[in-house]
Each structure stands twice: as structure tokens, then as C-alpha cells.
Amino acid sequence: MKHQIELKFSKRFAIAALSIVVTAISLPTTLAAAVAVTVVPVKHAQMSTPIKNSGRISHKNEMRLSFKTGGLIKKISVEEGDEVKAGQVLAVLDLEEIDAQQKRAASNYIQASADLERFSKLYADALVSLQDRQNAQSANDTAASELQIANFNKKLSVIRAPVDGRILKRYAESNELIQPNQPVLLLASVAHGSVVRVGLIDQDIVKVAVGDPVAIYLDAYPGQGFSGAISEVALSTVSAVGTFEVEILIENQGYTLHSGLIARVEISPQLNNRQYIIPVESLYKAEYGAATVFILDEYENKVAAVEVKIIDLFEDEVVVEGSLDIADLIVKVGTAYLSEDSSVVVVDGL
Numbered sequence: 001m002k003h004q005i006e007l008k009f010s011k012r013f014a015i016a017a018l019s020i021v022v023t024a025i026s027l028p029t030t031l032a033a034a035v036a037v038t039v040v041p042v043k044h045a046q047m048s049t050p051i052k053n054s055g056r057i058s059h060k061n062e063m064r065l066s067f068k069t070g071g072l073i074k075k076i077s078v079e080e081g082d083e084v085k086a087g088q089v090l091a092v093l094d095l096e097e098i099d100a101q102q103k104r105a106a107s108n109y110i111q112a113s114a115d116l117e118r119f120s121k122l123y124a125d126a127l128v129s130l131q132d133r134q135n136a137q138s139a140n141d142t143a144a145s146e147l148q149i150a151n152f153n154k155k156l157s158v159i160r161a162p163v164d165g166r167i168l169k170r171y172a173e174s175n176e177l178i179q180p181n182q183p184v185l186l187l188a189s190v191a192h193g194s195v196v197r198v199g200l201i202d203q204d205i206v207k208v209a210v211g212d213p214v215a216i217y218l219d220a221y222p223g224q225g226f227s228g229a230i231s232e233v234a235l236s237t238v239s240a241v242g243t244f245e246v247e248i249l250i251e252n253q254g255y256t257l258h259s260g261l262i263a264r265v266e267i268s269p270q271l272n273n274r275q276y277i278i279p280v281e282s283l284y285k286a287e288y289g290a291a292t293v294f295i296l297d298e299y300e301n302k303v304a305a306v307e308v309k310i311i312d313l314f315e316d317e318v319v320v321e322g323s324l325d326i327a328d329l330i331v332k333v334g335t336a337y338l339s340e341d342s343s344v345v346v347v348d349g350l
Contacts, residue, residue, distance in 0.1 A: 034345040037303075037334030039296050043277040044326045049311060050215075051207065051267040055198035057218075058259045059188035060231075060249065062168065067093055068156035070180045073172060078185070080170050084161040091184055093157040098150075105143070105150035112136075112143035165189045168259055194250045194257040195231065196265055199243030207269040208233060214248045215266040220258075227251045230267065276308075276324045277317050284335040286310065294331040294338050295324070296346065303331060305340045 072094040078084060119136035122128040169186035172178055196216060200208065210233055216226040232247035248265060250257065283291040289310050294303040308322030324330075331338065338344070 034301065034343040035334050035337045036347045037294075037296075037331045037338070037344045038348065039329040039346055040279060040282075040332045042324050042326055042328045042330050044275075049269075051200065051204045051269060052265070053198040053200065053267070054262060054264045055196045055248075056259075057194055057196055057250070057257050057261040057263050059168070059190075060192040060195045060247075061163075061189035062259075063162065063187045063189070064183040065090065065159050065162075065185045065187055066181050066183050067091075067159065067178065068180060069093070069098065069153045070178055070182075071097060071157070073174050073176050073178055073184070075174050076170065076172065076184070078167050078170075080167055082167045083190075084165055084167060084187070086161055086163050088161045089158060090161055090167075090187075091159040093178075095154065095157060098154050098157050102147075102150040102154050105147040109140075109143040109147045112140040116140040159184060161187060163187075163189045164191060188259065193252060194259075196228070196248045196250065196263045198246050198248065198265055199238060199241060200246055201243055205233070205244040205246070208246060208267055209270065212270050213268050215268075216248070216250060217264045217266075218257075218261055220261050221255060224255070226253060226255075226263075228265075275311055275319050275321050276326075277319055278324075278330050279332045280313070280316055280318045281332050282330050282335060283308075283310070283318060284338070291320070292335075293320075293322075293324075294335055294342075296329040296331065296344065298329070301345065302341050302343055303338055305338075 074092050074094040076091040078090050084090065116136045116139070119128055119133045123130065123133040165187045167185055168188050171183045171185065178184065196214075208230055210230050212230045214228040214230060216228050218224070218226065228248045228250040230246055231249040232245075234245040237244055246267075248267075278293065282293050284294070285292055291308055291310060292305050293308055295306055296303055306323055308320040308324070310318060310320055312319040331344070334344070
């Protein structure tokens with residue numbers, strides 16, 4: 001971009017310089033020290049510079065299913081890739097030990113309940129103390145809690161599909177001894193679609209918001225573009241890499257999107273910085289993507305220097321970001337002879 005701008009300047013500044021000299025000769029003596037310039041209004045442009053990145057496709061809602069208790073896996077009923085329905089039994093532990101624990105807890109509860117009833121009657125007849133009756137109540141409450149825990153553990157010794165979905169991964173096999181909460185299956189919900197998760201640096205994360213449109217490209221489907229939109233924006237960094245995770249929900253276009261596919265994305269931010277369009281001749285000392293422009297103070301007939309960032313270059317205009325305003329008048333011809341607070345005289349047709 002630097003070389004393109006410098007080439008444009010070389011011819012235009014030569015013509016502009018000659019015009020300024022001729023004009024200066026015809027100015028009154030009192031304005032001899034002022035630089036003759038032309039000015040144009042700044043034009044405002046809400047332009048969106050795409051943010052390019054890449055990430056892996058996954059299902060939006062992926063669940064690692066496990067047993068609450070450890071034990072020997074009796075059976076796993078599904079294979080990777082199988083479609084399942086909500087409530088379907090996917091895997092079950094050998095329940096011999098768990099059934100025994102449940103029966104013991106139930107027996108203890110029956111005994112504790114009988115003891116509580118007996119001590120309550122004895123207390124009513126003043127044959128036992130209040131302390132004996134309270135101890136019986138505590139024993140009954142403890143037995144009830146243990147039975148509840150045993151029933152709950154038995155319930156979670158069977159893995160059922162919580163939603164309609166597809167099995168993405170089997171982490172274990174039948175007859176394996178498994179620890180509590182160790183993943184057995186990875187289930188993806190088919191109702192919530194597929195997403196791409198990408199990491200953005202701090203300069204980019206401030207430009208995006210939920211709902212921003214995204215173009216998505218996959219090597220698995222060359223020539224086929226996919227559409228999506230940002231569905232989640234992280235408020236903190238991923239500590240390992242220091243980037244902010246952004247989730248992009250992919251529109252369903254009828255293609256099978258396998259988890260793990262690499263996707264290239266182009267995010268079009270809607271909450272971008274204000275950008276302006278100015279003549280390419282207005283740039284002074286343009287290098288390394290930055291330049292200086294001069295804004296006219298109509299009351300003092302002087303100019304103020306403003307640093308701008310070059311965003312894009314067209315035939316005879318350039319898109320910049322900086323401390324400008326659409327009410328500003330920017331110097332078009334004469335910048336090579338200006339500095340901060342230079343006195344100027346505005347003329348037409350240089």
C-alpha cells in the first residue's frame with residue numbers, strides 16, 4: 001500500500017506545487033506568507049474490514065456422558081456415528097454390587113422406621129427419655145438419606161440419552177472397570193447445529209459482537225461457501241494462548257459437517273470504528289500504514305495536523321481511521337508545504 005500511495009503522490013504533487021506557485025504570485029502582499037490550498041469535506045464511511053481466522057468445527061452442544069459411580073461396564077449399546085433418541089439406554093453398569101447396596105439401605109431404613117415408631121410410643125407412655133426418642137429420629141433420618149443416595153446411584157448407573165443426537169465418540173468398552181465420572185460416550189445434540197470456535201486477539205475482539213455475519217470456507221467442500229453468525233463472544237481470555245474465544249453458529253445448508261473439520265472464517269464486524277474517505281492527495285508522509293492530514297480552522301485560517309491509519313486505497317481516494325469528523329474540511333492540494341499551525345489561504349481550482 002505504501003508504494004502505491006507514493007507513486008500516486010509523485011505526479012499529483014508536481015502539478016499541485018506548480019499551481020500553488022502561480023496562485024501565490026497573484027495573492028495580495030498581506031497573504032504572501034500563507035500557503036494556498038484547496039480543501040474538501042471529509043466523507044464518512046461505515047466500512048467493515050473482514051477479520052480472517054480459522055478454527056475447528058464442532059457441534060454446539062456436545063456432552064460427555066458418564067456414570068456417577070464406578071464399576072464394571074455390563075454393556076454399551078451404541079457405536080460411534082449412531083443416531084439416538086432422548087431417553088434411549090446407551091450403557092449400563094453391572095448392577096450386582098449397586099443392587100446389594102440399595103437392598104441394604106432399604107433394610108436399614110425399614111428397621112430405623114420401626115424403631116422410631118416403637119420409641120415414639122414408649123416416649124408417649126413416659127417409658128423412655130426424650131433423648132432416646134430423638135436418637136431414634138436421627139437414626140431414621142440417616143437411614144432415609146442413605147436409601148435416597150442408593151436409589152440415586154442406581155438410577156445413574158444407567159446412561160440414557162438426554163436429547164436426540166449422534167454418538168461422536170466411545171471412550172470405553174463393555175467389561176471395562178471404570179471410575180466415577182469417567183467419560184464413556186460423547187454425544188452431540190442434533191437440535192443445536194454446528195459451530196466454529198476461533199480465537200481473536202485483543203485488537204479484533206473489541207470489533208465484533210453477537211450477530212455479526214460470517215463467511216465460512218471448508219477444504220472438505222471446495223468451492224462451497226457457508227454462512228453463519230457469531231453466537232457467543234468470550235469476556236475473558238483462554239489462559240493457555242491469551243486469545244478470546246468466539247463461537248460462530250453455522251447455518252444448516254444440508255451438508256454433513258463432521259466435528260474436527262478445519263474451517264476458515266471471515267467475520268464482517270458491524271460495530272467497527274468510524275472510517276472516513278478522503279482524497280489520496282490529502283495524505284502527507286504516508287508510510288507503514290499511517291499518514292498525516294491537515295484540517296482547516298476556518299476562523300484562524302490555519303491548519304491542524306492529524307494522524308490517521310490507512311485502511312484501504314481506491315483509484316483517487318483512501319479510507320482512513322482517525323480523529324476526524326464529517327464536519328471537517330481537509331486540505332487536498334498543498335499538504336507538502338504545511339506543518340502544524342501553518343497559515344493558509346483557501347483558493348479554488350488548484
